Amino acid sequence: MGTVLGLNGNSAVAHAMRQVNPHVVAAYPITPQTDCVERFAEFVADGRVDTEFVTVESEHSAMSACVGAAAGGGRVMTATSANGLALMWEIVYIAASMRLPIVMMVANRALSGNINIHCDHSDTMGARDSGWIQLFSENAQEAYDNIIMAIKIAEDMSVRLPVMVTQDGFIISHALERMELLDDEEVQKFIGPYKERYPMLDLKNPVTYGPLDLFDYYFEHKWSQIDAVEHCLPIIQKGSDEFGELSGRNYELLESYKLDDAEFGVIALGSTCGTAKEAVDRMREAGKKVGLLKVRCFRPFPTEHIIKALSPLKGVAVLDRSSTFGGFGGPVFNEVRSALYDAPERPLVIDFLYGLGGRDIFMEDIEVAFQRIEGVVTKGRIDTHVDFLGLRE
Amino acid sequence: MSKQKGAKDLVPGGMITEAGNAREYETGDWRTEKPDVDHDKCIHCFFCWAYCPDSSIIVDPEEGKMKGFDFKHCKGCGICARICPKNAITMVSER
Ligand code: SF4
Numbered sequence: 001m002g003t004v005l006g007l008n009g010n011s012a013v014a015h016a017m018r019q020v021n022p023h024v025v026a027a028y029p030i031t032p033q034t035d036c037v038e039r040f041a042e043f044v045a046d047g048r049v050d051t052e053f054v055t056v057e058s059e060h061s062a063m064s065a066c067v068g069a070a071a072g073g074g075r076v077m078t079a080t081s082a083n084g085l086a087l088m089w090e091i092v093y094i095a096a097s098m099r100l101p102i103v104m105m106v107a108n109r110a111l112s113g114n115i116n117i118h119c120d121h122s123d124t125m126g127a128r129d130s131g132w133i134q135l136f137s138e139n140a141q142e143a144y145d146n147i148i149m150a151i152k153i154a155e156d157m158s159v160r161l162p163v164m165v166t167q168d169g170f171i172i173s174h175a176l177e178r179m180e181l182l183d184d185e186e187v188q189k190f191i192g193p194y195k196e197r198y199p200m201l202d203l204k205n206p207v208t209y210g211p212l213d214l215f216d217y218y219f220e221h222k223w224s225q226i227d228a229v230e231h232c233l234p235i236i237q238k239g240s241d242e243f244g245e246l247s248g249r250n251y252e253l254l255e256s257y258k259l260d261d262a263e264f265g266v267i268a269l270g271s272t273c274g275t276a277k278e279a280v281d282r283m284r285e286a287g288k289k290v291g292l293l294k295v296r297c298f299r300p301f302p303t304e305h306i307i308k309a310l311s312p313l314k315g316v317a318v319l320d321r322s323s324t325f326g327g328f329g330g331p332v333f334n335e336v337r338s339a340l341y342d343a344p345e346r347p348l349v350i351d352f353l354y355g356l357g358g359r360d361i362f363m364e365d366i367e368v369a370f371q372r373i374e375g376v377v378t379k380g381r382i383d384t385h386v387d388f389l390g391l392r393e
Numbered sequence: 394m395s396k397q398k399g400a401k402d403l404v405p406g407g408m409i410t411e412a413g414n415a416r417e418y419e420t421g422d423w424r425t426e427k428p429d430v431d432h433d434k435c436i437h438c439f440f441c442w443a444y445c446p447d448s449s450i451i452v453d454p455e456e457g458k459m460k461g462f463d464f465k466h467c468k469g470c471g472i473c474a475r476i477c478p479k480n481a482i483t484m485v486s487e488r
């Protein structure tokens with residue numbers, strides 16, 4: 001059986017990385033991710049892992065080293081946050097294009113400027129179109145669990161895509177929680193030995209990664225990447241189900257919380273879902289038919305699941321922790337509304353931007369979101385599609 | 394141009410899994426001018442062979458002779474004509 005420990009999200013992920021024991025980790029420190037890789041570096045120094053730990057001079061180099069190591073034929077992991085992810089950008093896309101199953105933890109943090117080290121989702125939402133699978137975590141346990149599942153999902157022979165596992169910076173990464181760790185052997189058994197595909201270090205079968213690819217083939221290669229991402233939802237669910245059998249902790253692409261008979265719902269990602277569950281409970285006690293839809297898997301976007309979960313509702317308030325600056329609402333709102341467009345029955349949907357730069361969100365804020373969507377439904381008309389929660393105007 | 398594969402027949406990730414397959418990419422159809430050699434002027438110094446960026450100068454190593462051009466791959470850049478110390482190569486329009 002596993003071990004119960006008090007850990008913060010960063011340490012939990014460092015332990016997951018220790019248990020995965022990847023061939024290579026290349027990483028650069030950035031708040032709030034830093035102490036995850038620091039912890040992992042201790043495991044390396046203490047000889048508790050066999051990992052080649054590459055200390056690089058920037059995140060661009062970190063992801064470049066990860067790409068090289070993964071193309072070489074290794075199991076590879078890294079971690080970053082915010083501006084670090086932004087500096088990786090070019091290579092983040094390349095990792096996905098080359099179908100390299102790298103697993104990266106992102107401790108969500110606001111992008112500059114101004115300089116802010118606290119949580120919002122602007123970093124990973126910016127990377128949503130990079131071709132990576134994105135799994136969001138509600139707490140440290142989920143971050144740990146998602147990392148282990150991510151290895152299995154990324155390395156599935158029909159997937160072979162990199163996976164980003166997020167946890168909210170500071171809120172999860174630095175907050176101590178009761179955690180259940182699996183046994184080291186159980187993790188190794190679950191992920192299995194690394195299966196290479198076209199490793200560059202196989203000298204008998206030479207292979208070229210990332211060649212020039214012009215108007216004659218680039219489009220076909222992109223189609224094949226689009227197709228791979230679109231078809232990996234069942235494998236994500238399969239990996240999650242197998243993890244559920246091992247750990248007793250069951251995960252879906254989306255988690256419905258008290259939505260079955262609900263009239264109004266909120267949608268959120270990450271740690272806010274914990275707060276929203278409390279708010280839902282409190283409003284249920286007051287007789288309100290409300291529920292929460294938690295998006296665990298944001299990329300690929302589980303469109304059909306979203307339609308199924310939300311269609312029966314009268315109204316939905318989306319909670320977006322990042323802005324698209326001039327787009328129609330936040331990224332989650334964009335996707336959710338678009339998914340519902342063709343649904344024969346669909347709720348009215350409004351958006352709230354909240355929590356930028358680590359601004360706290362309280363149960364009262366979520367109650368405000370519910371009251372607003374109820375008001376919209378009563379009126380039968382949306383006057384303000386996109387509004388703000390917790391902002392001083 | 395050799396027959397092009399469809400999206401479903403490609404190696405995922407766009408890797409090239411065959412060594413030396415650049416020869417299948419026939420750059421000859423990029424050409425608007427082609428090199429023409431005057432064998433009487435040629436002294437077989439192989440400068441053109443060394444400079445050609447597309448390995449398109451055909452030589453016979455046994456005989457030690459420059460023989461001509463591989464027009465499937467020669468893209469008509471004119472480097473061979475420029476480098477030839479005897480002005481044995483001229484570029485002629487293919488239009
Ligand atoms: S024209 Fe250019 S490509 Fe053609 S043979 Fe001469 S150097 Fe080579």
Ligand code: SF4
Pocket residue numbers: 430434435436437438439440441442459476477478479480481482
């Ligand atoms: S460079 Fe000129 S002289 Fe020398 S081998 Fe080529 S054609 Fe002949």
